[in-house]
Amino acid sequence: MNRKLFFFLGPSIDRKMWGIARRKALQKVLPAGSVSQKKYTTAAKEMTVREALNSALDEEMSANHRVFLMGEEVGEYQGAYKDGRYPRVFSRNMVLIDSRYSNYRGIGVGAAYYGLWPVVEFMTFNFAMQAIDHIINSAAKSNYMSAGQISVPIEFRGPNDAAAGVEDARGLLKAAIRDPDPVVFLESELLYEESFPISAEVLDSSFCLPTGKAKIEREGKHVTITSFSKMVGHALQAAEILSKEGISAEVINLRSIRPPDRATINASARKTNRRVFLNMESFEYLDAPVERIAGADVPMPYAPNLERMAVPQVDDIVRAAKLACYRSILMAATASFGRPPTPRK
Secondary structure, three states: HHHHHHHHHHOHHHHHHHHHHHHHHHHHHOOOOOOOOOOOOOOOOOOEHHHHHEEEHHHHHHHOEEEEEOOOOOOOOOOOOOOOOOOOOOOEEEEEOOOOOHHHHHHHHHHHHOOOOOEEEEEHHHHHHHHHHHHHHHHHHHHHOOOOOOOOOOEEEEEOOOOHHHHHHHHHHHHHHHOOOOEEEEEOOOOOOOOOOOOOHHHHHOOOOOOOOOEEEOOOOOOEEEEEEOOHHHHHHHHHHHHOOOOOEEEEEEEOOOOOOOOHHHHHHHHHOOOEEOOOOOOOHHOOOEOOOOOOOOOOOOOHHHHHHHHHOOHHHHHHHOOOOOHHHHHHHHOOOOOOOOOOO
């Protein structure tokens, strides 16, 4: 059997032996207990994104016996990125499957038809295309095609992007699991080990964020920057740089891409009259063309130097915000024959 094919179909003996040998080697050179699985703690009022996802899934599986996780290596190997896997405590809530993605996504949809609440994991969301028929035609359309008689409470999750911090990771994962309709929840292996401050409110087991509700991360009055996921951090860094040059940027964390919080976005655009990225609903309130920052239209590269060129950076956001502000000031000044632009009421 082709080794690569065997690797995808399930854990091989070679991989098991390599893992055991690696653990033994680490135990010889690292302090006792440092090799064991990391557990989330609230003592320092900080939590990693991985821990936030773990705790959210833990609490949802404890609270609802119908919630179960299915995916590759979610038991013995704790998943591809060791996030949210509980082989001993929740073995009855877990289904270990092979990598025939279209097959077990269909099984997940069937389980949702039956009244269960499956959390179906992709090792990486690139593989979603192999199961797109079940995601679109079986999961997403069933409620409409049955005139509301069939509910499909299924969540598809996997690495592709991420929540902007632990509050979003915890609150939105819980919301996705509880939603009676299909939800796609995107994560990022790049943020799993990043730590963020966390409050007692977020740590409460009842904490849950509503879908379709954005968060204003930073107030501003000159330009609105809307973003989501890891780019929110870039936007906040850009806002800090802009503030030193006299530009007050308002940063909005979208949280949900669909449905978007149009009310929050439009209210901000009508306040600042300039927007970096988004839709045309407040076009008549804008004093400058909308500036949009997006990744390059190329396959995502693995080389770090090429990745930086393909993904928006802080400097790109600063440049776009300056362009929006300076362009609008220039146009207004020209229209008023050199007089300063009159502020919009």
